[in-house]
Amino acid sequence: MPTAFSPSDAAPVAPQAAAGNGGAVVISVDAMGGDRGPAAVVAGIEKSADKNPEIRFIVHGPEAELRRLIGKRREIAARCDIRDAPGVVTMHDKPSQVIRSAQGTSMWSAIESVRQGEATVAVSCGNTGALMAMSMLRLRKLPGVARPAIAILWPSRNPSGFNVVLDVGADIRADSTDLLQYAMMGASYARNGLGLERPRVGLLNVGTEEHKGRSELKEAQELIAAAADSARFDYVGFVEGGDLMGDRVDVIVTDGFTGNIALKTGEGTAKLVGDFLKDAFANSIMSKFAALLAMTSLKRLQKRIDPRRVNGGVFLGLNGTVVKSHGSADATGVSAAIKLAFQLAKSGFQDRLAARVAQAAEQAATAAAPAPGPTGDNG
Amino acid sequence: MPTAFSPSDAAPVAPQAAAGNGGAVVISVDAMGGDRGPAAVVAGIEKSADKNPEIRFIVHGPEAELRRLIGKRREIAARCDIRDAPGVVTMHDKPSQVIRSAQGTSMWSAIESVRQGEATVAVSCGNTGALMAMSMLRLRKLPGVARPAIAILWPSRNPSGFNVVLDVGADIRADSTDLLQYAMMGASYARNGLGLERPRVGLLNVGTEEHKGRSELKEAQELIAAAADSARFDYVGFVEGGDLMGDRVDVIVTDGFTGNIALKTGEGTAKLVGDFLKDAFANSIMSKFAALLAMTSLKRLQKRIDPRRVNGGVFLGLNGTVVKSHGSADATGVSAAIKLAFQLAKSGFQDRLAARVAQAAEQAATAAAPAPGPTGDNG
Numbered sequence: 079m080p081t082a083f084s085p086s087d088a089a090p091v092a093p094q095a096a097a098g099n100g101g102a103v104v105i106s107v108d109a110m111g112g113d114r115g116p117a118a119v120v121a122g123i124e125k126s127a128d129k130n131p132e133i134r135f136i137v138h139g140p141e142a143e144l145r146r147l148i149g150k151r152r153e154i155a156a157r158c159d160i161r162d163a164p165g166v167v168t169m170h171d172k173p174s175q176v177i178r179s180a181q182g183t184s185m186w187s188a189i190e191s192v193r194q195g196e197a198t199v200a201v202s203c204g205n206t207g208a209l210m211a212m213s214m215l216r217l218r219k220l221p222g223v224a225r226p227a228i229a230i231l232w233p234s235r236n237p238s239g240f241n242v243v244l245d246v247g248a249d250i251r252a253d254s255t256d257l258l259q260y261a262m263m264g265a266s267y268a269r270n271g272l273g274l275e276r277p278r279v280g281l282l283n284v285g286t287e288e289h290k291g292r293s294e295l296k297e298a299q300e301l302i303a304a305a306a307d308s309a310r311f312d313y314v315g316f317v318e319g320g321d322l323m324g325d326r327v328d329v330i331v332t333d334g335f336t337g338n339i340a341l342k343t344g345e346g347t348a349k350l351v352g353d354f355l356k357d358a359f360a361n362s363i364m365s366k367f368a369a370l371l372a373m374t375s376l377k378r379l380q381k382r383i384d385p386r387r388v389n390g391g392v393f394l395g396l397n398g399t400v401v402k403s404h405g406s407a408d409a410t411g412v413s414a415a416i417k418l419a420f421q422l423a424k425s426g427f428q429d430r431l432a433a434r435v436a437q438a439a440e441q442a443a444t445a446a447a448p449a450p451g452p453t454g455d456n457g
Numbered sequence: 458m459p460t461a462f463s464p465s466d467a468a469p470v471a472p473q474a475a476a477g478n479g480g481a482v483v484i485s486v487d488a489m490g491g492d493r494g495p496a497a498v499v500a501g502i503e504k505s506a507d508k509n510p511e512i513r514f515i516v517h518g519p520e521a522e523l524r525r526l527i528g529k530r531r532e533i534a535a536r537c538d539i540r541d542a543p544g545v546v547t548m549h550d551k552p553s554q555v556i557r558s559a560q561g562t563s564m565w566s567a568i569e570s571v572r573q574g575e576a577t578v579a580v581s582c583g584n585t586g587a588l589m590a591m592s593m594l595r596l597r598k599l600p601g602v603a604r605p606a607i608a609i610l611w612p613s614r615n616p617s618g619f620n621v622v623l624d625v626g627a628d629i630r631a632d633s634t635d636l637l638q639y640a641m642m643g644a645s646y647a648r649n650g651l652g653l654e655r656p657r658v659g660l661l662n663v664g665t666e667e668h669k670g671r672s673e674l675k676e677a678q679e680l681i682a683a684a685a686d687s688a689r690f691d692y693v694g695f696v697e698g699g700d701l702m703g704d705r706v707d708v709i710v711t712d713g714f715t716g717n718i719a720l721k722t723g724e725g726t727a728k729l730v731g732d733f734l735k736d737a738f739a740n741s742i743m744s745k746f747a748a749l750l751a752m753t754s755l756k757r758l759q760k761r762i763d764p765r766r767v768n769g770g771v772f773l774g775l776n777g778t779v780v781k782s783h784g785s786a787d788a789t790g791v792s793a794a795i796k797l798a799f800q801l802a803k804s805g806f807q808d809r810l811a812a813r814v815a816q817a818a819e820q821a822a823t824a825a826a827p828a829p830g831p832t833g834d835n836g
Binding site: 170234250284287289292318321332334335336339340342344346347348351355358361362367368370371379 | 757
């Protein structure tokens with residue numbers, strides 16, 4: 079994962095188009111790079127357009143192909159602006175190689191729309207590493223952020239149904255100040271995305287006792303605890319793998335290596351149990367009949383654990399918001415990612431996050447000084 | 458987690474009592490330190506004694522209490538040898554503190570039985586950190602092992618129903634030679650525990666591409682690939698969190714920090730989905746009726762994902778085998794841990810593992826030299 083783009087080459091970035099186009103919210107969509115090709119992405123656009131009449135789309139990919147796919151759907155054709163970008167980033171491309179020939183790809187073009195302020199949020203199903211590398215190159219990191227993070231909503235026992243977990247794979251490393259930054263950004267996301275006034279933040283470790291874990295975690299523990307009050311979150315201390323889906327905390331902070339493995343372990347386990355459940359009900363005529371009777375309940379369960387329903391990792395710490403959809407997303411998954419992008423765009427999340435991060439950077443710099451009182455903003 | 462016991466103070470260790478006591482296998486059981494107290498442990502002993510007439514037990518704890526609990530059960534009283542050890546290690550004790558006053562605790566006494574060769578394997582529900590610290594202090598590391606590991610059987614899609622995963626929490630660090638050692642020990646465990654002639658080994662990472670991950674993983678990748686043939690396993694390369702429960706590999710190698718978080722994430726997710734399933738069936742009269750009809754299938758499912766069924770982390774890399782049961786284990790859980798201990802004792806696992814580790818140490822030392830052919834042993 080590239081981290082070589084220093085803040086000194088920060089490019090000018092246009093103001094956010096929070097509600098341009100006569101009250102509509104504009105989402106920039108990379109139609110290529112997903113495992114199921116542009117047809118699934120366009121079907122996802124149609125699905126979300128149906129539900130959210132306020133969205134307009136800028137769709138990036140080979141023009142002829144997109145015209146053919148979108149032209150068939152008269153309801154969305156009028157709300158989609160097509161941008162020709164013949165190049166495609168594949169799942170197997172190395173981020174460092176992609177960057178050299180990035181211009182002309184649909185991914186680059188999708189990010190460019192956010193950079194130029196014609197769209198508020200970009201959505202892509204493509205290669206995570208390449209998407210992060212291009213996002214960093216074109217959008218630049220927010221001042222004070224050393225490592226951006228990918229945050230996801232994790233199904234949980236909390237009333238909202240979700241916890242915020244970050245980083246799940248932007249960078250395999252994170253030092254104590256990165257983890258502090260993640261705590262600030264994660265709390266901001268929980269406030270805007272889950273509507274929690276004062277989120278509870280925990281730091282992922284192998285045990286809850288203070289003496290456990292690596293040295294950078296003990297350092298981060300102190301930094302986060304010191305920042306909690308002025309950043310209006312509660313720091314609950316170390317949490318364990320079993321708290322990711324629990325109700326002890328709302329935001330769980332970890333490095334991108336651990337977070338990525340935890341995420342894939344959780345997804346894999348849910349899928350395994352779901353498959354075992356299917357096996358169990360296919361076992362006898364009696365159990366098949368029972369499954370029929372319980373259909374409504376089982377469908378509700380399936381919806382609750384369906385990873386497509388909460389599809390979308392949000393890149394935090396950049397001058398612009400990018401939503402990474404699962405590579406294998408179908409129309410339902412793409413539509414969920416677009417919905418998330420739409421909600422974040424509407425809430426003015428990017429501006430609030432930037433304000434919060436600026437505050438964090440300032441605090442980290444004056445960590446020893448007494449903390450200021452509540453700021454009263456909603457970041 | 459303590460790693461300060463250097464091999465230079467290695468104590469003499471008695472030969473393994475693989476089948477002493479007239480054909481019986483002797484298991485040393487720490488009756489204290491679990492969340493449910495000695496009653497649950499004694500109930501677990503009874504359960505496993507019932508199923509496996511070959512086992513005899515040495516039970517460690519406060520004598521009066523154990524006499525009272527065991528005396529009630531005539532069937533097991535004759536097969537249990539009670540060792541008075543009034544001290545108890547609690548879940549909240551720090552390993553470094555425990556060590557200072559370890560003598561006289563039931564945990565110490567249980568390990569001592571293995572050290573002196575009167576039992577083949579020790580089982581404890583107590584504090585993992587303290588158990589590992591005492592095991593290292595009394596049993597000593599096998600020559601050539603820098604960091605012992607805890608290996609577990611992870612429910613999977615493989616025909617045996619399980620994968621071997623290590624380290625899940627013995628040490629929060631692991632360098633490339635530790636990871637090589639884990640691969641050797643894990644393959645040996647899969648051969649003896651799961652009956653796999655030539656296990657497939659993978660290294661846990663954030664992606665399967667060769668360029669991904671931390672530098673120690675890239676180094677370990679080369680070491681493990683080079684050792685695979687002479688150690689009679691197949692190295693399949695990097696694997697992801699979703700492979701822990703998959704069928705691409707049989708053995709997954711990782712450091713104890715990542716492994717511990719993955720394990721708790723998997724357990725927590727299975728529990729969450731199980732609870733959601735219960736909710737779904739409690740939802741209406743129709744679904745409750747359906748649950749009744751599907752009872753047999755649902756019970757089969759529950760058994761398949763029940764963490765008690767595969768209870769027991771095995772400490773690998775010491776002069777003696779120790780099985781760590783879940784702290785919250787009930788009679789079923791304790792019985793599963795004893796069954797695992799019994800299987801390992803019967804298979805002569807400890808001697809085979811020691812032979813395999815010695816070979817690994819030799820190979821690591823001559824990594825550049827051509828590898829020897831198959832050894833023909835069953836380690």
